[in-house]
Amino acid sequence: MIFKNTSKSKLTLAFISIVITFFVWQQGLRDSLNRPSVSFDISQKEQEIVELSVQSIPVNLKKFFIINDPVDQINKSLSDVSFEELTERNKLIRIITSESNDPLIYNKSKDFEDKNYKFLIDEIEKNSNNNSYKVNSEKFDLFKDDRFLYHLLSRKFDFDDSALITKSFSSKMFFKILAIRLIPLLTILIGSILALKILWTTISLKKFGWKEIKSLDLELIDMVLLIAGGFVVLGEVVSPLFSISLVELFSKNISNELSQSIKIFFGYLFMAIPPLLIVFYQIKSLNGEFTFKKDYLQFNFLPIKYAIIQGIKGWLTIVPFVLLISLIMNSLINNQNGSNPLLEIVLNNNNYLSFFLLFVTTTLLAPLFEEIIFRGILLPTLSRDFGVISGIIVSAFIFALAHLSLGEMPPLFVLGIGLAITRIASGSLFSSVIMHSLWNGLTFLNLFLLRT
Numbered sequence: 001m002i003f004k005n006t007s008k009s010k011l012t013l014a015f016i017s018i019v020i021t022f023f024v025w026q027q028g029l030r031d032s033l034n035r036p037s038v039s040f041d042i043s044q045k046e047q048e049i050v051e052l053s054v055q056s057i058p059v060n061l062k063k064f065f066i067i068n069d070p071v072d073q074i075n076k077s078l079s080d081v082s083f084e085e086l087t088e089r090n091k092l093i094r095i096i097t098s099e100s101n102d103p104l105i106y107n108k109s110k111d112f113e114d115k116n117y118k119f120l121i122d123e124i125e126k127n128s129n130n131n132s133y134k135v136n137s138e139k140f141d142l143f144k145d146d147r148f149l150y151h152l153l154s155r156k157f158d159f160d161d162s163a164l165i166t167k168s169f170s171s172k173m174f175f176k177i178l179a180i181r182l183i184p185l186l187t188i189l190i191g192s193i194l195a196l197k198i199l200w201t202t203i204s205l206k207k208f209g210w211k212e213i214k215s216l217d218l219e220l221i222d223m224v225l226l227i228a229g230g231f232v233v234l235g236e237v238v239s240p241l242f243s244i245s246l247v248e249l250f251s252k253n254i255s256n257e258l259s260q261s262i263k264i265f266f267g268y269l270f271m272a273i274p275p276l277l278i279v280f281y282q283i284k285s286l287n288g289e290f291t292f293k294k295d296y297l298q299f300n301f302l303p304i305k306y307a308i309i310q311g312i313k314g315w316l317t318i319v320p321f322v323l324l325i326s327l328i329m330n331s332l333i334n335n336q337n338g339s340n341p342l343l344e345i346v347l348n349n350n351n352y353l354s355f356f357l358l359f360v361t362t363t364l365l366a367p368l369f370e371e372i373i374f375r376g377i378l379l380p381t382l383s384r385d386f387g388v389i390s391g392i393i394v395s396a397f398i399f400a401l402a403h404l405s406l407g408e409m410p411p412l413f414v415l416g417i418g419l420a421i422t423r424i425a426s427g428s429l430f431s432s433v434i435m436h437s438l439w440n441g442l443t444f445l446n447l448f449l450l451r452t
Helices: 008-032 038-056 059-065 070-079 088-097 103-108 115-129 137-143 147-157 167-205 220-250 256-287 304-332 341-347 352-386 388-401 409-426 429-449
Strands: none
Touching (some): 008 220, 038 070, 038 147, 088 147, 115 137, 137 147, 167 304, 167 429, 220 352, 256 341, 256 352, 304 409, 304 429, 341 429, 409 429
C-alpha cells in the first residue's frame, strides 16, 4: 500500500482536503462557463486601433491591415451579441455605428450608469428623431479621453477631430498594430524552427536529453496535502477572506482600478503563503532544518546565461503548439467562455500604478510561485514514482485544472507540458520560471498594446 506508514491524522486531513478541492474546483470550472471570453474584446480593440491608424498606414500595406472597414467590422461583431450582454461603452458604440434608429434600443439605454453616456444617448436620439436638430460638437469634449469614441462621434455628426486624432497619434496607433500583428508571427516562426530542430535532433540521436531530476523525499500523500490542502483549501478558500478584508480597509479612497489591482496583488501574495509554508516545513522535517543556501528544488541558477537561454528556447518552442491548440478550440467551439478575468482587467486598465502591480503579479509572483509548486515539487515526485512521461502529463493536467477555466484548459495543459519539459531538459527550475514569466509577459504586453 502507498500510504501504509502514514498516520491516520495525515490521511484524514488529506481526505478532507481532496473533498473540499473537488467541490471548489468543480464550482470554479462551472463558474468559468459564465465568464465571457476576452477574445471578443481583443478583436474589437484591434479593429479600434486599425481605424485610428488609417491615415498613417502606407498605401501598399493597407490591404494587409484593412480587409473590411474596421467600424463596420465592429458594428457587425456587436450586432451578433445580445444588446443586454454588451458593456455600456459597447452599447453606445453599437448605437453610434448603427444605421437603424430602433426606439427599443434607446429605451434600454436609459438606465446607463455613466451620466455622460446617458447624455450622449439623448443627443443621438434627438438627432435621429429630428434631422434639423443641431448637436453642439463642443459637448463631445466630455469624451476626449476615449479617442475612438470621439472619432466615431466625429464621423456621425460630421465635425473635425484632427486636433485629437493627430498625425503623430495615428502613427503611434500604426506602430501598435504593427507590433500586435508581427510579434506573435515572429515568435511562431522562430518557435516552429526551434521545434523542428529539436525534433530532428531527437530522432537522429534516438533519445531526448533529459537531465537528472532530483525529488525531495516526499510521498504522494505530501503532494495531496500541498496541492489540495495548501494550494486550494488554504490558498484559494481561506486566504482570500483575509486579503480582501485587509485591502478593503486601506482602499476606500482610491480609484476602482487601483483598488482592484491591489486586491489581485495582495490576494496572490496571501494565496502563495500557505503552500510555501507547507513546502518550508516539509523540507525542514526531512532535513531537520531549512537552509536557504541549499538548492532543494534544483533552481540551478548557474551558469545563469545557460538557464536564461534554456528558458527562452522553451518559451519560443511551446508558443506555436499552444496557439495551434487555441485555434483548434476556437474553430470547434464558437464564443468560448471562461477567460481569466485578469486579462479583461489588464485590457481595460488606464492607471499606471495599477498596471505596475498587475505586471509584477503576472510576470514575477505567479511564475515563481507556480513553478515552485508544480515543477519544483510535484513534477519530480510524480516522475520518481510513475516515470518521467507520466510525471509531465499529470503535473501539466493539474496545472491546467488549477487555473479553473474550462475554455483555457487545453492550451494551459500544452503550456504545462512545455514548462515540465523545459524543467527536465535544462535541469533547472529557474529556466521554467523564466519561460513561464516570458509567456505571461508576452500576454501582458499584447494586452497593454491593445489599449486605445
